Amino acid sequence: MHVAQYIERRDFFRRTAAGLGAIALNRLLAQDSAADPLLVRRPHAKARAKSVIFLFMSGAPSQLDLLDPKPLMRKYHGEPMPQSMIKDLKDDLIRGSARVMASPREFQRYGKSGLEFSELLPNLGTCADKLCVIRSFRTDNANHTPAQFLMNTGSILAGRPSIGSWVLYGLGSECRDLPGYVVMLSTSQGKGVCGGAANWSNGFMPSHFRGVSFRNQGDAVLHLSNPEGVSAEMQRGRLDLIRGLNGERARITGDSEIASRVAAYELAFRMQTAAPDLLDFSRESAKTLEMYGIGKEPTHTFGSNCLLARRMVERGVRFVQMYHSSWDDHNDLHKNLNRHCAITDQPAAALIHDLERRGLLDSTLVIWGGEFGRTPMFEVRRGNTPGKEGRDHHSEAFSMMMAGAGVRGGQTLGRTDDFGYHVVDQPYHVHDLQATILHQLGLDHTRLTYPFQGRQYRLTDVHGNVIVPALA
Numbered sequence: 001m002h003v004a005q006y007i008e009r010r011d012f013f014r015r016t017a018a019g020l021g022a023i024a025l026n027r028l029l030a031q032d033s034a035a036d037p038l039l040v041r042r043p044h045a046k047a048r049a050k051s052v053i054f055l056f057m058s059g060a061p062s063q064l065d066l067l068d069p070k071p072l073m074r075k076y077h078g079e080p081m082p083q084s085m086i087k088d089l090k091d092d093l094i095r096g097s098a099r100v101m102a103s104p105r106e107f108q109r110y111g112k113s114g115l116e117f118s119e120l121l122p123n124l125g126t127c128a129d130k131l132c133v134i135r136s137f138r139t140d141n142a143n144h145t146p147a148q149f150l151m152n153t154g155s156i157l158a159g160r161p162s163i164g165s166w167v168l169y170g171l172g173s174e175c176r177d178l179p180g181y182v183v184m185l186s187t188s189q190g191k192g193v194c195g196g197a198a199n200w201s202n203g204f205m206p207s208h209f210r211g212v213s214f215r216n217q218g219d220a221v222l223h224l225s226n227p228e229g230v231s232a233e234m235q236r237g238r239l240d241l242i243r244g245l246n247g248e249r250a251r252i253t254g255d256s257e258i259a260s261r262v263a264a265y266e267l268a269f270r271m272q273t274a275a276p277d278l279l280d281f282s283r284e285s286a287k288t289l290e291m292y293g294i295g296k297e298p299t300h301t302f303g304s305n306c307l308l309a310r311r312m313v314e315r316g317v318r319f320v321q322m323y324h325s326s327w328d329d330h331n332d333l334h335k336n337l338n339r340h341c342a343i344t345d346q347p348a349a350a351l352i353h354d355l356e357r358r359g360l361l362d363s364t365l366v367i368w369g370g371e372f373g374r375t376p377m378f379e380v381r382r383g384n385t386p387g388k389e390g391r392d393h394h395s396e397a398f399s400m401m402m403a404g405a406g407v408r409g410g411q412t413l414g415r416t417d418d419f420g421y422h423v424v425d426q427p428y429h430v431h432d433l434q435a436t437i438l439h440q441l442g443l444d445h446t447r448l449t450y451p452f453q454g455r456q457y458r459l460t461d462v463h464g465n466v467i468v469p470a471l472a
Contacts, residue, residue, distance in 0.1 A: 037208045038180055040172040043442025047405030048471075049365040050174075051313040052167065052320070052437060055306075055348055057340075057369075058148065058193050059326035062210065062391055062397035065103045065349040066118045068135045072418045073102035073376065082375050085421045098377040100419065101389060103209045104334065113410030120341040123349035125190045125369075127403065130352055130361070132470045136397045136414020136423040139372050139430050140451070142395040144194035144328065147371035149432050152199040152321075154459040163204035163434060164319035166459045168209045169450065170443045175316035179212035182279035182312055184305040188340050191326040200321065204452045213323065214308070278311055279306045291350040298339070303347035310354050313364050327370060330379050330390040352403055365440050367433075373398025376419045387401040397423050400433065405440050408472040426437055431464035 016279045048265055064070060081098040111128030124379045125133070141147045146156035150348055153160040161169070166183035173180025185193065193199060200211030281289065284307070292307045293299025302324060309320045329336040348368060354363040374391035398417045404407060415425040435445040438459065449456040 004343060021154045026440070028218075029440065033440050037206060038168060038173040040174055041170065042095055043171060044447055046440030048439065049404070049440040049442075050096040050363040050442070051316075052365045053163075053309045053313065053351070054319075054365065054367045055322040055351075055369075056321055057327050057344070057370040058323050059144065059191070059328035059374050059376060060147075060398070061327045061340070062103075062329065062333065062337065062372040063390075063397070064374065064376055065105050065333070066121055066341075067116075067133055067399040067401070068397075068416060068420055069107040069116055069118075070103070070376070070416075070420050072416060073100055073420075075410075076100040076205075077102040081419070081421075085417070085419060086377075099151040099327050101376060101382070101391065111410060114411060115410065120337055121345050123345045124352075127349050127352045130356065130403045132402045132407050133399060133401070133412045133469070134414050134428060134470065135396050135397075135412060135416055137369075137373075137400055137428050137430065137433070138393045138423060139398075142372060143391040144371065144393075147395065148199055149212070151433075153201070153203065154431065154434060154461060158195065158198045158458075159201070159203055161209065161240050161306065161459075162200045162211060162320060163437065163459060164200060164211050165202045165205055165209040166318045166438070166448060167441060167443070169205055169447050170438070171318060171320050171330050171441060173316070175318070176310075178275070178315055178317055180318040180390075181209070182317055182320050183213050184215075184308065184320070185213070185325070186302045186322070187325045187344070188336070188343055191328070193323045193325055195411045201321070204355060205450060205458075207272045213317075223297070227424045248412055253289075278308065278315070281307065288354065292345075293346045293350070297345045299346050300345050303350070306347040306351040307354075310358070310360070311349060313355075313360060314358070314407055321347075329374075330392065331376075332388045333390040335388075344356040353376045355404065361404040363405055365407070366403045367400065367437070368402075369400030373420075376421050396421060402436075402470060406472050407440075407470055411470075413469055426469070428467055429463065432467050434460050436467045437466035438468065440471075 001066050027155045061160055064073075077350075081100055084132070086098055100354050101234040103118075105118045107119060108125065108434060109116055110124075110125035113129050115125075115128040115133060117125035117128065137155055139147055140150060142275075146220060149160070150156045153162050161414075168180045181200070191410050197211075197213070200213075202208075202210035232303065281294065281304075289295060292303035294307060302322075305322050309322060312320050327336075327340055352361065352366060355364050355366070372397075373394040374396045377391075378389045413426050414423060414428060416422060436449060438445045445460045445466075446456060449458045
């Protein structure tokens with residue numbers, strides 16, 4: 001016969017203390033997470049990077065004119081492209097009339113490593129020994145919007161969380177007075193980013209993981225300042241009332257988005273003090289401002305964004321992305337490249353040198369590049385007169401650069417054929433770059449998942465490998 005076993009209260013607590021403690025701790029952590037959805041989290045492994053600055057050259061820079069010299073093409077300039085390279089093209093017009101377009105740009109070796117940079121990038125050339133140039137990337141789509149989505153969100157479809165959102169989700173934010181994920185925009189031709197804000201969206205994650213757009217003058221974020229007649233004390237009282245009402249609503253509904261809304265209100269209140277200080281360059285030396293090209297054209301806007309990026313990572317901002325539009329040069333390529341590089345080359349190099357000078361480069365991963373490359377042949381387009389030709393989109397091969405935070409500088413990885421059309425050595429995919437960025441932040445891209453619609457999603461989907469040769 002079964003005899004029920006009874007224990008006293010003290011005996012119960014003695015036997016189950018660890019289990020009850022774990023339950024209580026889990027409850028407290030859950031409450032903390034709800035109150036502060038950007039609470040700092042431990043990475044999966046030791047991190048080399050604390051922050052990322054991604055200089056995204058929207059529109060696709062021509063790698064053949066900037067980073068991947070092909071001297072043999074000059075011998076065949078204007079002649080038909082070898083059929084072995086273009087036989088798989090589906091466009092009969094291009095396949096029948098494609099002619100080699102050699103770059104007129106001179107390349108020079110820089111630094112102890114002897115990395116080659118175009119005459120259009122002399123300032124980035126001075127960073128040669130800090131940069132890893134990867135010439136063998138490929139992507140899945142040769143149209144701007146899906147290709148930019150793939151680079152920035154891991155999918156050609158709109159609606160997925162951006163890479164900055166994944167980083168915030170995985171690590172939280174150490175910065176209490178500024179967003180952990182900031183986006184800044186600039187342009188050469190008045191064009192915007194293809195796909196717009198979907199590139200820095202939180203997708204199916206809560207909205208506190210979304211990238212926040214900053215301006216480099218005036219209010220950093222529109223409507224950040226209080227309207228006339230509203231004091232900080234009045235604003236604080238109003239937020240306290242709204243927070244209480246939202247807390248009551250959250251207890252009733254369990255809606256996690258309410259916590260995101262409360263966190264956004266509180267962050268905006270703190271930013272009213274922090275953002276003006278961030279934008280105040282008066283404490284920067286004249287030499288620093290000159291180095292970034294601030295106060296002169298054409299470098300002022302992009303230079304201001306680069307300096308802001310440095311000031312942000314100093315303050316603990318986790319992910320900064322600068323979009324410069326648009327390198328989409330289907331015609332008048334060489335005139336336009338002169339303009340783009342005159343705007344971006346000096347500030348980008350200044351950012352790398354300044355980060356190193358301040359001891360921040362070891363903990364800041366810097367990325368430079370666009371969504372795909374450009375073709376090695378003239379684009380066939382009506383109105384492209386001699387001397388004003390351009391290059392078409394090219395998904396099969398393009399170049400990107402990395403520096404800082406455990407990247408082994410002074411090297412090139414990957415190789416394309418003599419015409420820059422196909423990758424012939426060390427092929428890498430966009431998902432490999434994403435896996436590498438997460439890896440340097442201490443995150444395993446295969447373990448960083450988010451549950452949505454019955455499936456565990458990740459930034460790299462089911463793909464991606466860390467680019468080990470790029471790392472020290």
